[in-house]
Every structure is written in C-alpha cells, then in structure tokens.
Amino acid sequence: MLYILHQSQDLEQVEKEIIPLLEGKEFTLKSYSQEIDIDNSKDQVIITYLGDKDLVDFLPKAAKNKWNIALLPHPELDFTRKGLGIEGTLKDNIE
Numbered sequence: 001m002l003y004i005l006h007q008s009q010d011l012e013q014v015e016k017e018i019i020p021l022l023e024g025k026e027f028t029l030k031s032y033s034q035e036i037d038i039d040n041s042k043d044q045v046i047i048t049y050l051g052d053k054d055l056v057d058f059l060p061k062a063a064k065n066k067w068n069i070a071l072l073p074h075p076e077l078d079f080t081r082k083g084l085g086i087e088g089t090l091k092d093n094i095e
Contacts (some may be wrong), residue, residue, distance in 0.1 A: 001039050002027040005058070006049040010074075014049055018072070021094045032058065040065060047094075051076025 002022075006014045008031040027047075030036065032054050038046065045068045050058060053076065062069050071077070072093050073086050080086065086093070 001041065001044045003030050003038055003044065003046045004028070004049065005030045005032050005036070005046050007032055007051065007054060010049060017090055018047075018049060018094070021091055036061065038065075038067065040067075042068075044068060045070060047072060049074050052079050055080055 002025060004014060004018060004022075004027055006029065011029075011031065014029065030038070032050055036058075038044065046062065047070045048055065048058065049072045051074050055071075055077070059069075061067075070093075071080065071084065071086055072090055073081060073088070077086065
C-alpha cells in the first residue's frame with residue numbers, strides 16, 4: 001500500500017501537483033496528525049509531503065514502527081532538505 005502523508009492545509013496542492021504524478025498507482029491520502037492509522041505491512045510505503053516541524057514528530061514514529069518512507073520536497077522542508085540532500089522538483093522525486 002502506498003500512502004501520501006500531507007499537512008491538511010496542503011490538500012489542494014497535493015491534489016493538483018502530486019496525485020497526477022502517481023497515475024496508475026493505488027494510494028491512500030492521509031492528512032498528518034498526532035495519531036496515524038497506517039498498515040504495518042512490509043509492502044507499505046509512506047510518501048511524506050511535510051515540513052520540518054511535522055517531520056520532527058513523524059520520523060521517530062516511523063522509525064519505531066519500521067515504516068518505509070520517502071520524503072518529497074515541501075516549501076517548509078528547509079533543514080531536512082539540506083541535511084538529506086533532497087533536491088529537484090516533485091516530479092523528479094516521484095519518478
């Protein structure tokens with residue numbers, strides 16, 4: 001299962017810019033909150049479209065649950081983008 005985890009205020013941008021890049025793929029949109037209901041199967045991947053503030057909270061949960069994650073560039077992803085070398089456009093990162 002593929003999940004797209006996003007900030008609630010980014011839903012319109014996710015629908016406009018990210019979903020078209022996932023054509024033909026089955027996914028579930030998840031708005032980020034403190035409580036996340038995500039399947040713990042080995043086949044799941046969580047694509048995050050989150051800023052640094054939310055990643056500080058999310059990444060320890062992901063590590064604890066051994067979730068497979070991928071980070072997309074987000075306008076508020078400053079420190080993480082530099083630290084992990086996330087570059088390019090949304091399209092570049094999804095391909």
